[in-house]
Amino acid sequence: MASEDWNMKWKTSWQDNLVLALHLTRKYKGRPTEEQFKEMKLVEHNARESLMYWSSDSSAGWDKVHSEMPLDQSKVEEQNKHLEAGISAEDSE
16 A cells, blocks of 8 residues: 555645646647647646556555676676776876
């Protein structure tokens, strides 16, 4: 279950974007320009995204996992040689 902070964040974001969408439709009376349409589409996108996250319990409960993959030490040494060669080439210039 998602925490209340998570729900409150996305609920208020959704509400804010709806109010902003209403504000823009009243601000751009008549036929909005292409730039104004882009602004309104972005607000609509943000409102939809907020609604999606607000109604989603699964994404809020993701566990942070730390994992390490072993590296082949010979590859690391080979890369270090190339790095050192590149650094020394820059120094000589």
